[in-house]
Amino acid sequence: xxxxxxxxxxxFQNVSYSLPTAANIxxxxxxxxxxxxxxxxLGESGSGKTxxxxxxxxxxxxxxxxxxxxxKTTTAWDPxxxxxxxxxxxxxxGLFPHFTIARNVGLVPSLSRWDQARIDERVRELLSLxxxxxxxxxxxxxRELSGGQRQRVGVARALAADPPLLLLDEPFGxxxxxxxxxxxxxxxxxxxxxGKTAIVVTHDVREALILxxxxxxxxxxxxxxxxxxxxxxxxxxPQARAYLETLNxxxxxxxxxxxxx
Amino acid sequence: xxxxxxxxxxxxxxxxxxxxxxxxxxxxILIAVIIGVPVGILLTRHRALRGPVLGIANIMQTIPxxxxxxxxxxxxxxxxxxxxxxxVALVLYSLxxxxxxxxTGILGVEPSVREAAVAMGMTDSQVLRQxxxxxxxxxxxxxxxxxxxxxxxxxxxxxxxGAGGLGVYIFRGLRQYDNNLLLxxxxxxxxxxxxxxxxxxxxxxxxxSPASRQNKRWPIAQLLVFAVAAVIILEGGYxxxxxxxxxxxxxxxxxxxxxxxxxxxxxxxxxxxxxxxRGVSVERRFELGGNLPHEAMVSGTLDLYPEYTGTSxxxxxxxxxxxxxxxxxxxxxxxxxSKFNVEVSPPLGFExxxxxxxxxxxxxxxxxxxxxxxxxxxxxWRAGFGQDFMSRADGYPGFSKxxxxxxxxxxxxxxSLTYIALSSRQVDLIxxxxxxxRIQTLDLFQLADDRHYFPPYEAxxxxxxxxxxxxxxxxxxxxxxxxxxxxxxxxxxxxxxxGNKRDPKEVVREWLATKRK
Numbered sequence: 001x002x003x004x005x006x007x008x009x010x011x012f013q014n015v016s017y018s019l020p021t022a023a024n025i026x027x028x029x030x031x032x033x034x035x036x037x038x039x040x041x042l043g044e045s046g047s048g049k050t051x052x053x054x055x056x057x058x059x060x061x062x063x064x065x066x067x068x069x070x071x072k073t074t075t076a077w078d079p080x081x082x083x084x085x086x087x088x089x090x091x092x093x094g095l096f097p098h099f100t101i102a103r104n105v106g107l108v109p110s111l112s113r114w115d116q117a118r119i120d121e122r123v124r125e126l127l128s129l130x131x132x133x134x135x136x137x138x139x140x141x142x143r144e145l146s147g148g149q150r151q152r153v154g155v156a157r158a159l160a161a162d163p164p165l166l167l168l169d170e171p172f173g174x175x176x177x178x179x180x181x182x183x184x185x186x187x188x189x190x191x192x193x194x195g196k197t198a199i200v201v202t203h204d205v206r207e208a209l210i211l212x213x214x215x216x217x218x219x220x221x222x223x224x225x226x227x228x229x230x231x232x233x234x235x236x237x238p239q240a241r242a243y244l245e246t247l248n249x250x251x252x253x254x255x256x257x258x259x260x261x
Numbered sequence: 262x263x264x265x266x267x268x269x270x271x272x273x274x275x276x277x278x279x280x281x282x283x284x285x286x287x288x289x290i291l292i293a294v295i296i297g298v299p300v301g302i303l304l305t306r307h308r309a310l311r312g313p314v315l316g317i318a319n320i321m322q323t324i325p326x327x328x329x330x331x332x333x334x335x336x337x338x339x340x341x342x343x344x345x346x347x348x349v350a351l352v353l354y355s356l357x358x359x360x361x362x363x364x365t366g367i368l369g370v371e372p373s374v375r376e377a378a379v380a381m382g383m384t385d386s387q388v389l390r391q392x393x394x395x396x397x398x399x400x401x402x403x404x405x406x407x408x409x410x411x412x413x414x415x416x417x418x419x420x421x422x423g424a425g426g427l428g429v430y431i432f433r434g435l436r437q438y439d440n441n442l443l444l445x446x447x448x449x450x451x452x453x454x455x456x457x458x459x460x461x462x463x464x465x466x467x468x469x470s471p472a473s474r475q476n477k478r479w480p481i482a483q484l485l486v487f488a489v490a491a492v493i494i495l496e497g498g499y500x501x502x503x504x505x506x507x508x509x510x511x512x513x514x515x516x517x518x519x520x521x522x523x524x525x526x527x528x529x530x531x532x533x534x535x536x537x538x539r540g541v542s543v544e545r546r547f548e549l550g551g552n553l554p555h556e557a558m559v560s561g562t563l564d565l566y567p568e569y570t571g572t573s574x575x576x577x578x579x580x581x582x583x584x585x586x587x588x589x590x591x592x593x594x595x596x597x598x599s600k601f602n603v604e605v606s607p608p609l610g611f612e613x614x615x616x617x618x619x620x621x622x623x624x625x626x627x628x629x630x631x632x633x634x635x636x637x638x639x640x641x642w643r644a645g646f647g648q649d650f651m652s653r654a655d656g657y658p659g660f661s662k663x664x665x666x667x668x669x670x671x672x673x674x675x676x677s678l679t680y681i682a683l684s685s686r687q688v689d690l691i692x693x694x695x696x697x698x699r700i701q702t703l704d705l706f707q708l709a710d711d712r713h714y715f716p717p718y719e720a721x722x723x724x725x726x727x728x729x730x731x732x733x734x735x736x737x738x739x740x741x742x743x744x745x746x747x748x749x750x751x752x753x754x755x756x757x758x759x760g761n762k763r764d765p766k767e768v769v770r771e772w773l774a775t776k777r778k
Contacts (some may be wrong), residue, residue, distance in 0.1 A: 057380055083382035094377030098395050108381050157381075167380075 008032035008068075009165060009197045010056055015065035017051060017221075025051055027221045029065070035164075038191055038198040040212030042205060042243070048221040049201045053167050056199065057086045069165070084108055087158030087166040087196075091173050093150040095142040101127070101153055102138040108161040126156040131186065148179040155187065159194070166191070166198040172207065184210050205243040209233070217243075267441035270764070275445055280496075281425035282453060285344060286412045287493050289351035293408060297356050298401065301363025302389065311364065318357040326415045329353065330422050334553070343546070343562070347416070347424035354415050355408035362404025366397030399469035406461035413454040417446070423518075423546045423553070427453075432548065436522060436677045439762055460486055514542040515732055518557060518566035521548045522676060523758050523765070524613060524696055524751065528567035530769045532722065532738060538773075539734045551648075559601050564728035565735070569613055570605075571718035573597065575655035582655050586612075586717035597723065604729060606722040607743035611751045614710075614718045615650065615660075616695040618683060621704035631711035635690070636664050644668045645688035647676030655716065660692070663714040677759075680705070696748060698756025720746070745776070 010033040017026035026048045033039045041049040054060040055067045058074045066073045069082065095104045103110075105126055106119040114122070124134040130152040142150055151171060158166055171187075172180045188211055191198050200211055208215045209229045217225040217232075217239055225237050232240060268275070304311045321329075329350045370393050378392045394401075420428025430446030433439070464486055515536060519529035526547045533543045546563060555577055557563040573593045574580050578600075583589065594605040617632050629635050650656040651673050661667070672688060679691040684703040693700070700707065722739055729735050746754075757768045 059376070059380060080382045080384055083380055086380075088377065088380040090373055090377060090380075092373060094371075094373045096374060096378070096392060096396075097371075111382060111387065 007035070009035045009070060010199065011068040012052070012055070013066045013068070015052075015055065015062045015067060017048075017055075017060070017063050024221050026062070029223055031216060031223060031226070033197060033199060035197055036195055037213040038188070038200060038211055040208040040215045041199065041201045041218060042203070042208040042212075042215050043218035044203055046220070047218040049203075049218050050169055052218070053169055053199060053201050056165070056167055057083050057088060084112060084161060085163050085165065087161075087163045089151075089154045089158045089166065089168040089171045091170045092147070093142070093154035093157075095150060095153060095157070097142055099141075100138065101132075101140050101142070101145070102134075104142065104153060105157045105160050107157060108163075112161060122160060123156075126159055127153075129159070129190065130156045132156070148175050148183065151175060151183060155190075159196075164197060166196055168198060168200045170202055171200070173202070173204070180207075187211065205246060264441055264444060268445065271445070275430070275449065278425065278427050278429055278446070279449055279453070282413070282416055282427045282450070284493060284496075285347060285351065285416050285419060285424060285426055286409065286453075286457070287490070289348055289412055289416075290355055290405065290409050292348070292352045293355035293359050294405060296352070297359035298363050300356075301360045301401075302367065302394075304360070304364050305367045305393075306385075315357075315361060315364070318360050321353045322357045326350065326354065326418045327421065330418065334422065334556070343422070344419075344424045346422050347419035347426075351412055351415060351419070355412050358404040358408040358411070359401075360404075362400050362407075363397070366400030366404075367393045369400060370396045399465060402461065402465040402468055406458060406465060409457045409461060410454050413450060413457055417450050420548070421550055423549050423557075429548065432521070435675055436548075438677055438681065438759070441762075460489070513731075514544040515564045515728065515735070516544045516546055516562060518549055518554045518563040519547040520554055520566070521550045522694070524694065524755050525567050527754055527758070527765055527769060528609070528720065528722070529565075530765055531742070531773065532565060532567075534766075534769055534773060535738045535741070536732075536734060539738070541732055541734050551652075558603065558723060558725060561725070563725075564732075565722055565724040567720060568723045569718035569720055570608070571614065571655070571716035572653075573605075573723075574716055576653050579654075582659070582714065582716040584713045584716065586719055589717055590719060590721075598726070602726045603723050604726055606724065606739040608719040608721055609742060610744040610746045611696065611720055611748040612718050613694050613696045613720055613751070614715050615656075615692045616697065616700065616707045617710070618691050618693050618700065618705045618707055619689065620683060620686075621706045623689070624706035624708070629706070629708060631709040632664055632714075633711050635708055636666055639666045639668050639690070642668055642689035643670040643672065643687075644690045645672045645674055645679045645682045646692050647679060648673060649676065650692045657692070660714060663712055694755075696751040696755055698752050698760050700752075702756070702760060720751075 012029045012031040015026055015029040016024075018024060029052065031039075031052075041052055043049045051060060055062055055074065056069060058077065058079050061075060066075075068074070069077065069086075074082065095101075096107075099107070102120070102123050105123045109119045109122060123138065127134045127137060132149060132152055137145070137149070137153075142153070145153065151174075154171065158168075172183050175183065184207055190196075200207075202208055202211075209232070212229060214226060214228055215232050216223055217237070219239050224239050225232070225235060227235060233244065235241070235244075300314065304314055324332075330346065333346050333349055367389075374392060374396070375388065378388045383391065416424075416426050417428035417431055419426050420432050427446045427450045430442045431450075434442030434444075434446060517529050517533050517536075519525040529545070529547055533545055536543050546557070549557065554563060554566040554568075558566060570586070570589045570593050571582070574589045575582050578593065578596050580592070590605070590608065597603045597605055617635075619629065619635065623629070627634075627638065629638075646657055657671070668690075672682075674682065676693070679688070679693060680697070680699045680703055682688045683691045683705060693705075695707065699705070722742070724735060724739065754768060754772060757763045758765050
């Protein structure tokens with residue numbers, strides 16, 4: 001698999017992961033993520049994509065091999081410092097139910113001891129950025145918001161301390177198709193505009209094609225394919241074809257048409 | 262006496278007991294929370310400890326409360342009698358719900374929320390303080406609420422170790438067969454439990470119902486709880502300060518104990534009032550069960566308590582019973598002085614021996630005069646004995662052997678219930694106190710101890726030698742009381758309380774007044 005990235009932001013080197021109860025969860029993974037790109041980890045349940053994501057912010061540590069972020073291995077990083085430089089978005093947002101929206105979004109800045117005025121300003125800015133009117137939403141509680149709104153708050157929270165890297169684990173999975181499509185588009189625009197690097201985990205091939213600059217297809221713990229969306233669509237790899245068939249799309253045809261899905 | 266009349270007369274004492282009860286529960290729960298919540302938090306971080314610690318707390322709770330009190334009494338430092346022992350037991354009882362609910366509450370936080378918190382770079386203590394504890398609060402307060410309600414109930418038993426509280430009324434009511442006391446004690450305890458449940462339930466609702474979570478102002482329930490807590494703490498603090506002040510200027514009060522029956526409490530009350538009349542401050546620790554008075558006196562917690570020479574001779578000094586009162590008295594006096602540094606007062610003038618009683622009509626019908634007369638009938642009889650008689654070597658075991666008795670059934674019950682049991686034909690023979698007033702009123706007949714099995718039980722006071730030195734008035738009081746109460750007089754005084762349901766303090770006051778004339 002061609003992986004020609006110099007100065008990657010995140011790098012996986014010969015990473016494997018096993019547990020006493022389960023062997024070969026991840027098998028010899030080699031992967032680099034370049035600055036400013038959105039890399040999508042695509043795979044079915046159990047393919048190891050979420051596990052791979054969790055190596056980056058050191059929620060998990062590989063059994064063998066190394067994961068480097070900004071050149072330093074995750075084991076060399078102070079875990080707290082590492083995590084505060086990474087925005088983390090999960091399905092349903094993982095918002096704190098007992099915090100207001102404002103307090104949720106301002107969490108990492110307040111942990112980093114920004115002064116309150118700066119935090120408030122930043123919260124307002126971010127809520128607007130994700131399309132939520134601060135006046136209406138800042139003092140609400142998560143349960144009062146719809147799924148889509150919560151997801152937006154989740155993204156705002158991840159961006160609050162302006163981290164260079166974002167990790168997203170099936171961020172739009174729990175949403176209805178219309179909201180999902182709309183958020184996907186907004187997210188792609190946002191990350192491009194802000195110059196963020198993002199790693200997105202999904203099982204939805206449509207989402208992968210929309211969001212990813214490159215798609216990393218994983219199957220049973222191994223990296224099977226690493227291609228741009230165009231080349232992915234043309235790929236003859238059996239797993240890739242299995243996905244593409246779900247789009248009712250024949251690989252021999254052109255690459256246009258992804259937009260009218 | 263009607264219940265309302267009883268309340269009118271006794272509400273100050275009832276209120277005092279309620280206060281004691283609340284203070285015991287409050288302090289116990291406070292300590293249990295201070296220990297239990299951190300332990301619970303620790304357990305959520307160390308999976309391996311969870312099983313063992315929760316297991317131990319579980320065992321603590323399954324031990325019957327009375328047994329737990331019993332285990333604790335002989336232990337050094339935390340044992341003995343009084344509120345300290347009671348508190349240790351109460352705290353142990355309250356730990357399980359609090360620890361377990363802390364663990365459940367914290368572990369019950371949504372995994373995705375905790376994961377998000379960790380992933381955002383919160384330290385473990387930040388996750389605990391800002392995420393886990395606030396979200397677990399509702400469940401934790403439930404645990405505290407459950408522990409409190411249980412504690413209110415268990416505290417009624419604290420009276421058995423001299424810690425006060427509403428159990429005093431309950432036990433006394435059982436002993437004296439007095440429904441007013443029972444009702445007052447039990448009803449108040451139940452009300453207390455309900456009140457605690459309600460108040461803490463309000464606090465709990467603050468944490469669990471989503472709407473209330475948004476309430477920025479201090480909610481009313483928490484205000485109420487804080488108000489109650491503040492009152493208790495202030496009051497306790499004031500009492501402690503006042504006691505400290507008193508202790509520094511006056512001498513330590515004389516601690517007078519009694520056993521858990523009317524006559525013993527009466528005799529103790531007599532000395533107490535006589536001392537108070539001479540300006541000595543007295544601490545009453547009445548109605549202690551079993552061997553407590555002796556152990557407390559030997560360990561220094563009690564200065565004085567009324568005893569019977571025969572009991573000292575056989576049950577405490579472990580001699581085989583003999584019949585000569587003089588010999589028994591002298592032996593007891595000499596051994597108590599040398600073994601325990603305790604002085605035996607001159608005899609008070611009456612004996613309280615075990616009266617073997619049958620129904621008057623039964624005695625007349627079968628022409629029974631002595632125990633030996635009754636012996637052949639015993640295989641058809643049921644016997645009822647108090648715990649004391651059953652457990653003492655000079656009690657049932659020796660007695661049945663000495664007379665060759667075999668009963669169809671032997672039932673152990675509270676001593677005060679045996680009289681009614683006998684007269685209502687639920688049992689046919691009991692071993693009661695010879696100075697019991699109800700012997701005449703219930704038409705019971707005392708069988709003579711023809712084989713002289715029971716040693717003489719002369720009533721005396723036992724007092725520590727160092728107490729006599731410390732409080733000179735004691736010697737004078739005890740000298741005055743020598744040979745001052747006859748058997749008939751003791752019976753009458755007993756009956757005033759057990760039969761006429763009068764207040765013991767009143768009866769003693771009256772009697773002392775007549776004596777001085």
